[in-house]
Amino acid sequence: MENWKELAAFVLEREGGYCNRKADKGGPTNKGVTLTTYRSVYGQSKTVDDLKRITDAEWEYIFKRYYWDKCKADYIQDKSVAFILVDWAYNSGVKTAVTHLQRIVGTTADGIMGKQTLQAVNTRSPLPLFGALKQDRIDFYKEIAAKNPSQKVFLKGWLNRVSHFAYGKFV
Structure with missing residues:
Protein backbone atom coordinates (compact mmCIF):
# COMPACT_ATOMS: atom_id res chain seq x y z
CA MET A 1 0.00 0.00 0.00
CA LYS A 70 5.38 0.06 13.73
CA CYS A 71 1.71 1.06 13.69
CA LYS A 72 1.09 -1.71 11.12
CA ALA A 73 -0.80 0.88 9.12
CA ASP A 74 -0.79 -1.24 5.96
CA TYR A 75 -3.08 -3.63 7.83
CA ILE A 76 -5.53 -1.04 9.13
CA GLN A 77 -8.44 -1.25 6.73
CA ASP A 78 -9.60 2.35 7.11
CA LYS A 79 -7.19 4.92 5.72
CA SER A 80 -8.46 7.77 7.92
CA VAL A 81 -7.93 5.72 11.08
CA ALA A 82 -4.45 4.70 9.91
CA PHE A 83 -3.51 8.29 9.07
CA ILE A 84 -4.57 9.89 12.34
CA LEU A 85 -2.93 7.08 14.31
CA VAL A 86 0.41 7.29 12.48
CA ASP A 87 0.47 11.07 12.61
CA TRP A 88 -0.10 10.88 16.37
CA ALA A 89 2.68 8.28 16.63
CA TYR A 90 5.01 10.55 14.67
CA ASN A 91 4.15 13.50 16.87
CA SER A 92 4.09 11.75 20.27
CA GLY A 93 5.65 8.32 19.87
CA VAL A 94 4.31 4.99 18.66
CA LYS A 95 3.81 3.59 22.15
CA THR A 96 1.71 6.59 23.21
CA ALA A 97 -0.51 6.57 20.12
CA VAL A 98 -1.01 2.80 20.08
CA THR A 99 -1.71 2.68 23.83
CA HIS A 100 -4.47 5.27 23.41
CA LEU A 101 -5.89 3.33 20.47
CA GLN A 102 -5.82 0.12 22.51
CA ARG A 103 -7.72 1.76 25.35
CA ILE A 104 -10.37 2.91 22.90
CA VAL A 105 -10.81 -0.51 21.26
CA GLY A 106 -10.54 -2.44 24.54
CA THR A 107 -7.39 -4.48 24.00
CA THR A 108 -4.38 -4.80 26.28
CA ALA A 109 -2.81 -1.34 26.43
CA ASP A 110 0.84 -2.30 25.95
CA GLY A 111 1.67 0.15 23.15
CA ILE A 112 2.47 -2.63 20.68
CA MET A 113 0.30 -2.96 17.60
CA GLY A 114 -0.41 -6.67 17.49
CA LYS A 115 -2.97 -9.00 15.94
CA GLN A 116 -5.59 -8.50 18.63
CA THR A 117 -5.42 -4.73 18.35
CA LEU A 118 -5.54 -4.86 14.56
CA GLN A 119 -8.54 -7.17 14.68
CA ALA A 120 -10.31 -4.88 17.15
CA VAL A 121 -9.54 -1.83 15.00
CA ASN A 122 -10.70 -3.49 11.80
CA THR A 123 -13.97 -4.75 13.29
CA ARG A 124 -14.98 -1.34 14.66
CA SER A 125 -17.07 1.10 12.72
CA PRO A 126 -14.37 3.38 11.31
CA LEU A 127 -16.06 6.78 11.59
CA PRO A 128 -16.76 6.55 15.36
CA LEU A 129 -13.30 5.05 15.91
CA PHE A 130 -11.71 7.94 14.00
CA GLY A 131 -13.74 10.42 16.05
CA ALA A 132 -12.72 8.78 19.32
CA LEU A 133 -9.04 8.81 18.33
CA LYS A 134 -9.20 12.44 17.29
CA GLN A 135 -10.91 13.50 20.53
CA ASP A 136 -8.54 11.43 22.65
CA ARG A 137 -5.58 13.05 20.91
CA ILE A 138 -6.98 16.52 21.59
CA ASP A 139 -7.52 15.62 25.25
CA PHE A 140 -3.99 14.19 25.43
CA TYR A 141 -2.43 17.44 24.23
CA LYS A 142 -4.58 19.55 26.54
CA GLU A 143 -3.54 17.37 29.47
CA ILE A 144 0.15 17.81 28.61
CA ALA A 145 -0.27 21.59 28.62
CA ALA A 146 -2.28 21.53 31.86
CA LYS A 147 0.29 19.37 33.68
CA ASN A 148 3.35 21.18 32.36
CA PRO A 149 2.94 24.92 31.76
CA SER A 150 6.19 25.06 29.75
CA GLN A 151 4.44 23.01 27.08
CA LYS A 152 1.49 25.40 26.67
CA VAL A 153 3.49 27.21 24.00
CA PHE A 154 2.97 24.18 21.73
CA LEU A 155 -0.73 23.54 22.40
CA LYS A 156 -2.13 25.76 19.64
CA GLY A 157 0.14 24.10 17.06
CA TRP A 158 -0.71 20.60 18.27
CA LEU A 159 -4.43 21.30 18.13
CA ASN A 160 -4.10 22.96 14.73
CA ARG A 161 -2.38 19.87 13.41
CA VAL A 162 -5.17 17.59 14.67
CA SER A 163 -7.78 19.90 13.15
CA HIS A 164 -6.41 19.07 9.69
CA PHE A 165 -7.75 15.55 10.01
CA ALA A 166 -11.31 15.00 8.89
CA TYR A 167 -12.76 11.59 8.20
CA GLY A 168 -12.04 10.70 4.58
CA LYS A 169 -9.67 13.61 3.90
CA PHE A 170 -7.18 16.16 5.11
CA VAL A 171 -8.48 19.71 5.43
Whole structure:
Protein backbone atom coordinates (compact mmCIF):
# COMPACT_ATOMS: atom_id res chain seq x y z
CA MET A 1 0.00 0.00 0.00
CA GLU A 2 1.39 3.40 -0.93
CA ASN A 3 -0.87 5.37 1.45
CA TRP A 4 2.16 6.13 3.60
CA LYS A 5 3.46 8.48 0.91
CA GLU A 6 0.27 10.53 1.05
CA LEU A 7 0.55 10.89 4.82
CA ALA A 8 4.30 11.51 4.59
CA ALA A 9 3.67 14.55 2.39
CA PHE A 10 1.19 15.90 4.93
CA VAL A 11 3.62 15.33 7.82
CA LEU A 12 6.56 16.93 6.04
CA GLU A 13 4.49 19.98 5.20
CA ARG A 14 3.68 20.49 8.89
CA GLU A 15 7.02 19.59 10.40
CA GLY A 16 9.14 22.12 8.57
CA GLY A 17 12.90 22.25 8.91
CA TYR A 18 15.46 22.35 11.65
CA CYS A 19 14.60 23.73 15.07
CA ASN A 20 15.93 23.52 18.60
CA ARG A 21 13.46 25.29 20.84
CA LYS A 22 14.35 25.40 24.51
CA ALA A 23 10.87 24.30 25.62
CA ASP A 24 10.76 21.36 23.17
CA LYS A 25 11.64 18.22 25.08
CA GLY A 26 12.71 16.55 21.85
CA GLY A 27 15.77 18.76 21.55
CA PRO A 28 17.33 19.35 18.12
CA THR A 29 14.80 18.32 15.48
CA ASN A 30 14.62 18.41 11.69
CA LYS A 31 11.50 17.50 9.74
CA GLY A 32 10.14 16.15 13.03
CA VAL A 33 13.07 13.77 13.53
CA THR A 34 14.87 14.27 16.82
CA LEU A 35 18.61 13.89 17.12
CA THR A 36 18.01 10.92 19.42
CA THR A 37 15.90 9.15 16.79
CA TYR A 38 18.34 10.05 14.02
CA ARG A 39 21.23 8.59 16.01
CA SER A 40 19.27 5.44 16.88
CA VAL A 41 18.78 4.78 13.16
CA TYR A 42 22.00 6.06 11.60
CA GLY A 43 24.55 5.75 14.42
CA GLN A 44 25.50 7.47 17.65
CA SER A 45 28.26 9.44 15.95
CA LYS A 46 25.71 11.52 14.01
CA THR A 47 25.82 15.20 14.92
CA VAL A 48 23.38 18.09 14.92
CA ASP A 49 24.96 19.19 11.62
CA ASP A 50 24.21 15.75 10.16
CA LEU A 51 20.61 16.07 11.35
CA LYS A 52 20.38 19.50 9.73
CA ARG A 53 21.32 17.82 6.43
CA ILE A 54 18.93 14.84 6.71
CA THR A 55 18.05 13.69 3.21
CA ASP A 56 14.55 12.99 1.97
CA ALA A 57 15.51 9.32 1.60
CA GLU A 58 16.70 9.16 5.22
CA TRP A 59 13.55 10.90 6.42
CA GLU A 60 11.28 8.60 4.41
CA TYR A 61 13.06 5.54 5.77
CA ILE A 62 12.54 6.70 9.35
CA PHE A 63 8.91 7.67 8.75
CA LYS A 64 8.01 4.44 6.99
CA ARG A 65 9.91 1.94 9.10
CA TYR A 66 9.68 3.47 12.57
CA TYR A 67 6.21 4.99 12.45
CA TRP A 68 4.04 3.67 9.61
CA ASP A 69 5.29 0.09 9.89
CA LYS A 70 5.38 0.06 13.73
CA CYS A 71 1.71 1.06 13.69
CA LYS A 72 1.09 -1.71 11.12
CA ALA A 73 -0.80 0.88 9.12
CA ASP A 74 -0.79 -1.24 5.96
CA TYR A 75 -3.08 -3.63 7.83
CA ILE A 76 -5.53 -1.04 9.13
CA GLN A 77 -8.44 -1.25 6.73
CA ASP A 78 -9.60 2.35 7.11
CA LYS A 79 -7.19 4.92 5.72
CA SER A 80 -8.46 7.77 7.92
CA VAL A 81 -7.93 5.72 11.08
CA ALA A 82 -4.45 4.70 9.91
CA PHE A 83 -3.51 8.29 9.07
CA ILE A 84 -4.57 9.89 12.34
CA LEU A 85 -2.93 7.08 14.31
CA VAL A 86 0.41 7.29 12.48
CA ASP A 87 0.47 11.07 12.61
CA TRP A 88 -0.10 10.88 16.37
CA ALA A 89 2.68 8.28 16.63
CA TYR A 90 5.01 10.55 14.67
CA ASN A 91 4.15 13.50 16.87
CA SER A 92 4.09 11.75 20.27
CA GLY A 93 5.65 8.32 19.87
CA VAL A 94 4.31 4.99 18.66
CA LYS A 95 3.81 3.59 22.15
CA THR A 96 1.71 6.59 23.21
CA ALA A 97 -0.51 6.57 20.12
CA VAL A 98 -1.01 2.80 20.08
CA THR A 99 -1.71 2.68 23.83
CA HIS A 100 -4.47 5.27 23.41
CA LEU A 101 -5.89 3.33 20.47
CA GLN A 102 -5.82 0.12 22.51
CA ARG A 103 -7.72 1.76 25.35
CA ILE A 104 -10.37 2.91 22.90
CA VAL A 105 -10.81 -0.51 21.26
CA GLY A 106 -10.54 -2.44 24.54
CA THR A 107 -7.39 -4.48 24.00
CA THR A 108 -4.38 -4.80 26.28
CA ALA A 109 -2.81 -1.34 26.43
CA ASP A 110 0.84 -2.30 25.95
CA GLY A 111 1.67 0.15 23.15
CA ILE A 112 2.47 -2.63 20.68
CA MET A 113 0.30 -2.96 17.60
CA GLY A 114 -0.41 -6.67 17.49
CA LYS A 115 -2.97 -9.00 15.94
CA GLN A 116 -5.59 -8.50 18.63
CA THR A 117 -5.42 -4.73 18.35
CA LEU A 118 -5.54 -4.86 14.56
CA GLN A 119 -8.54 -7.17 14.68
CA ALA A 120 -10.31 -4.88 17.15
CA VAL A 121 -9.54 -1.83 15.00
CA ASN A 122 -10.70 -3.49 11.80
CA THR A 123 -13.97 -4.75 13.29
CA ARG A 124 -14.98 -1.34 14.66
CA SER A 125 -17.07 1.10 12.72
CA PRO A 126 -14.37 3.38 11.31
CA LEU A 127 -16.06 6.78 11.59
CA PRO A 128 -16.76 6.55 15.36
CA LEU A 129 -13.30 5.05 15.91
CA PHE A 130 -11.71 7.94 14.00
CA GLY A 131 -13.74 10.42 16.05
CA ALA A 132 -12.72 8.78 19.32
CA LEU A 133 -9.04 8.81 18.33
CA LYS A 134 -9.20 12.44 17.29
CA GLN A 135 -10.91 13.50 20.53
CA ASP A 136 -8.54 11.43 22.65
CA ARG A 137 -5.58 13.05 20.91
CA ILE A 138 -6.98 16.52 21.59
CA ASP A 139 -7.52 15.62 25.25
CA PHE A 140 -3.99 14.19 25.43
CA TYR A 141 -2.43 17.44 24.23
CA LYS A 142 -4.58 19.55 26.54
CA GLU A 143 -3.54 17.37 29.47
CA ILE A 144 0.15 17.81 28.61
CA ALA A 145 -0.27 21.59 28.62
CA ALA A 146 -2.28 21.53 31.86
CA LYS A 147 0.29 19.37 33.68
CA ASN A 148 3.35 21.18 32.36
CA PRO A 149 2.94 24.92 31.76
CA SER A 150 6.19 25.06 29.75
CA GLN A 151 4.44 23.01 27.08
CA LYS A 152 1.49 25.40 26.67
CA VAL A 153 3.49 27.21 24.00
CA PHE A 154 2.97 24.18 21.73
CA LEU A 155 -0.73 23.54 22.40
CA LYS A 156 -2.13 25.76 19.64
CA GLY A 157 0.14 24.10 17.06
CA TRP A 158 -0.71 20.60 18.27
CA LEU A 159 -4.43 21.30 18.13
CA ASN A 160 -4.10 22.96 14.73
CA ARG A 161 -2.38 19.87 13.41
CA VAL A 162 -5.17 17.59 14.67
CA SER A 163 -7.78 19.90 13.15
CA HIS A 164 -6.41 19.07 9.69
CA PHE A 165 -7.75 15.55 10.01
CA ALA A 166 -11.31 15.00 8.89
CA TYR A 167 -12.76 11.59 8.20
CA GLY A 168 -12.04 10.70 4.58
CA LYS A 169 -9.67 13.61 3.90
CA PHE A 170 -7.18 16.16 5.11
CA VAL A 171 -8.48 19.71 5.43
